[in-house]
Amino acid sequence: MYQPGERWQYNAASLVLGVLVARAAGQPLGVFLQDRLFEPLGMRDTGFVMAANRVGRLPTEYATDFSTGNMEEVTITGPDVWTTPPPFPSGAGGLLSTVDDYLAFARLLLDRGVHQGRRLLSEALVDAMITNHLTPEQIADGGVLLDGQGWGYCVGVSVTPDDVSAPGRYGWSGGYGTTWFNDPKRGLVAIALTQVSDFLFNGGLTEFNRLVAQA
Numbered sequence: 001m002y003q004p005g006e007r008w009q010y011n012a013a014s015l016v017l018g019v020l021v022a023r024a025a026g027q028p029l030g031v032f033l034q035d036r037l038f039e040p041l042g043m044r045d046t047g048f049v050m051a052a053n054r055v056g057r058l059p060t061e062y063a064t065d066f067s068t069g070n071m072e073e074v075t076i077t078g079p080d081v082w083t084t085p086p087p088f089p090s091g092a093g094g095l096l097s098t099v100d101d102y103l104a105f106a107r108l109l110l111d112r113g114v115h116q117g118r119r120l121l122s123e124a125l126v127d128a129m130i131t132n133h134l135t136p137e138q139i140a141d142g143g144v145l146l147d148g149q150g151w152g153y154c155v156g157v158s159v160t161p162d163d164v165s166a167p168g169r170y171g172w173s174g175g176y177g178t179t180w181f182n183d184p185k186r187g188l189v190a191i192a193l194t195q196v197s198d199f200l201f202n203g204g205l206t207e208f209n210r211l212v213a214q215a
Contacts, residue, residue: 008138010145011092014154018091029089040120041108043101048089050096055079058096061176063197071198092154093174099193102180106189109170110182130170130184132157179205188212 001009022029030048038046050058061074082096108114109130113121132150139146139159149156158169171181171190177199180191190212192199199205 008134008142008146008151011090014092015090017153018089021091022089029091030085033095037105037108037120038101040118041101041104041115043097043104046095046097046101048094048096049085050082052083055082058082059195061195061197071196074197099191102191102193103189106180106182106191110184110187110189129153129155130157130168130182132159173200173205175200177204179208188215 001007001012018029021032025032027035034047037043056079058079061077062071063074064070065072086094104115108120109126112123113119113126129152131152133153134142134146134151139148139150142149142151146156148159150159151157152170154172155170156172168185169181169183171179173179175197177194177196178192179199180189182189190208192205192208194204196204199208
């Protein structure tokens with residue numbers, strides 16, 4: 001679609017990186033992540049697939065149907081989707097997780113790749129993940145998805161100070177009404193998993209960021 005470096009694309013680079021990691025490791029992406037990250041971090045509930053007898057733990061997702069104005073259950077990714085391994089484990093998304101597991105990974109980044117005295121990620125990798133790699137023009141091309149943020153490796157990076165963030169803050173908000181960011185200057189991790197997509201645009205996300213900034 002574009003030459004490398006010409007324009008920022010939301011998922012393209014992450015999809016390619018997931019394939020490269022699997023090929024370099026000589027094993028499926030999910031197995032690599034389990035061995036290198038999830039198991040050492042104690043992330044017991046994170047993966048691309050879930051046993052059928054455990055899908056009852058999955059929360060229901062809701063979003064407003066704009067044709068009716070009513071909030072309704074979203075069924076496109078129901079429990080049955082998660083009981084079969086995906087044909088293409090994606091480096092851009094598709095992992096199930098919990099707030100506890102998410103917090104474990106967020107703390108790993110905040111601690112610059114070290115967990116309980118054991119280095120799981122190199123400092124150089126963490127720096128690359130949480131450092132903006134986009135030009136101002138590329139950020140502008142990102143539109144509503146970037147919303148003025150820069151981009152590290154799979155995380156948005158704050159590049160300008162405002163009322164709820166400061167340069168160096170990094171994280172991402174997801175379409176299922178989730179948000180996470182680390183503020184390394186304050187040693188702060190903030191996570192909200194609402195499972196209501198409207199949270200992103202009905203003022204909920206803005207209010208969450210404002211309250212975190214005041215904490």
